[in-house]
Amino acid sequence: MLISILITILIPFSLHANDATDKGEYTFTQIYTLKNEAQVRGTILKINETEVYQFLGIPFALSPLNTSRFGTPKPATKWPDLYNATFPARACMQAYSERGFENKYYNLSKNDQSEDCLQLNMWVPQPISGESSKGEFQVQVSEPKDTKNEKKGVLVFIFGGGFRFGSPSLDIYNGSVLAAKTGLIVVNLNYRLGILGFAYMSKGDNVTGNMGLLDQQMGLKWVHENIEKFGGDPNNVTLWGEGSGAICASAHLFSKGSENYFQKLILMSGSINSLLAAKEPSFVDSITRQTALQMDCFKSTEQKNHKEIFECLIQKNASELMQASEKFSIQVDMPTILGENIILNDTYFFNGSLYFKLLTGKIKKNVDVLFGMPIRDGAFYLPILKDSKKYGCVYDKVFSYDENTCQFNASTYYNFYNLTRVTLRLNDSAFDNVINKWYYVTNDTQSMRENATRFLTDVTGGCHLIDFARKVSTESHGTFYNYYFNASSSTNKWPTWMKSTHGDELDYAFGLPFRYPDEYNTKGNLEEEKMLSEKIMNMIKKFTQKKGFYSTWDKFTDSYRRGTIINRNFDPENIFAIVYDIEPQECRELMPFLPKYLKDHGDLKAIIQQPDFNDTDFKDYFYEGISYRNESYYYSGNEDVYYEAQDDGGSEPTY
Known part of the structure; x- marks a missing residue:
């Protein structure tokens, strides 16, 4: 069936993926219909002689706003109009920090953050053929062909940053070259950070902990349910994390809710048993309440209950909340990361004790690991x-x-x-x-x-x-x-x-020497x-x-x-x-x-x-x-x- 559409949109930017995007010239992919019946399309990049379909900022969960702040994620529902996936996934809220010598590919603007951030970026190499559109004119676009015999492997990346910083849209994580060179579909997932992603309060059911892990799980579920429509193999998914992203990736081995969504694991500089990883719930509870105290949600002499503290916290400005949490976190030194963190015993993600599962071998069994x-x-x-x-x-x-x-x-x-x-x-x-x-x-x-x-x-x-x-x-x-x-x-x-x-192999894993040849030729090599x-x-x-x-x-x-x-x-x-x-x-x-x-x-x-x-x-x-x-x-x-x-x-x- 042919679909007639009128293209009259403006595309902000696309992660410096090719020269055409910087000039404002965009070639669009065909329209894809997701499992929830929502429609999406991306843009076509040319990486040497390989076409890569780029989809930026696709929502995989509903916005965790208002009373959903601190809540478990809910799957995205059908949006009313065609979604042009041309703007990178927004960074989740975080305390802005300029950190020493980290190179420009890690730069993140204060203006790129939002609570409405449960989105993903995706790069699909050598996609199925179909007519495409360029410019502002009416076109005919064909629906995707059956590609069941040409399914591609899928690489799902979780970024690091100590559970407090980072974004799937940082320039270093642009997956276009990696997709073109390997033939793999590359998916970068977002997840809530800091107090919004890892707060916990022991009473009530409003702040249950490990929300960031549940966000990732929801993203993995989206990949499992939709990747075949883009030519991917839902039964050949490799979960890949670096730093705290690797800590998170390894945590999914211990969650029944994740085990069907990936088959292999790449861990770079992190695992769930490290000092930087999971803490006792009571420890994270005390940090969350300390942040609430700083936000004037109660005074130290008062004994407010869980619900009152929660109702206060959801009214606070998200940026101010992140800054208050960060001020508390940086009171302490390495080699441990404090602040809100993964809790090792919960109801929704681990559904029990991580420590017990690690000791007794209650993990996903059939998984290959490169670490x-x-x-x-x-x-x-x-x-x-x-x-x-x-x-x-x-x-x-x-x-x-x-x-x-x-x-x-x-x-x-x-x-x-x-x-x-x-x-x-x-x-x-x-x-x-x-x-x-x-x-x-x-x-x-x-x-x-x-x-x-x-x-x-x-x-x-x-x-x-x-x-x-x-x-x-x-x-x-x-x-x-x-x-x-x-x-x-x-x-x-x-x-x-x-x-x-730490993190140096990422330059090469994401193909930066191919994207920035001049900068990688300063020594003539x-x-x-x-x-x-x-x-x-x-x-x-x-x-x-x-x-x-x-x-x-x-x-x-x-x-x-x-x-x-x-x-x-x-x-x-x-x-x-x-x-x-x-x-x-x-x-x-x-x-x-x-x-x-x-x-x-x-x-x-x-x-x-x-x-x-x-x-x-x-x-x-x-x-x-x-x-x-x-x-x-x-x-x-x-x-x-x-x-x-x-x-x-x-x-x-x-x-």
């Missing part, structure tokens, strides 16, 4: 430490790429470790023994900097990610693969010594940048395919913990850079001390207090450890991998 992180993942967190002057790591944009270093000395290095002891309540001499044994330093800035980075990498998720993979792989019927990323892009604005840190990007995109494609991963890539098991190094010499067809045991001994000794989760308001008060930098016993012990060691190499924890401590951040691994 890993950059080799210096923890370096990203050094400038995020509150009052970082005390720890010798104050970064300044005016410094040059080579000049800006972490100026540790014995005193600030001691403060850095004592911070962890207080934050995690580790007043234990046995913990001090582990620190002194594995994170000792020579009395120079470079060695202190390297070991501080390694320590943060371990405690903010590295050890937990390995532990998670060990536990889940023993319960799963799927196959697990590990990687370590060790390359830094030409556009990296972080100091040289940091090399490959554009082809090298493109080659690495192509290899990582092909790695993702290969993992999503039903026929299996590279035969050269060692499988990870609880007893055979192999990992693969991805660097500029990486060749997935001929892997030679291997970590023979990715679980370092220091992780095995650290993990018993690291708390599984933060419990109650008493813990909250303890954490907010400042570290005791006059702890004489620990200070004497710590300085003694510094004084008698003087090595030029530090041990990575793997018998076959050593790093030389150099001023530029160290050489490639030696095997």
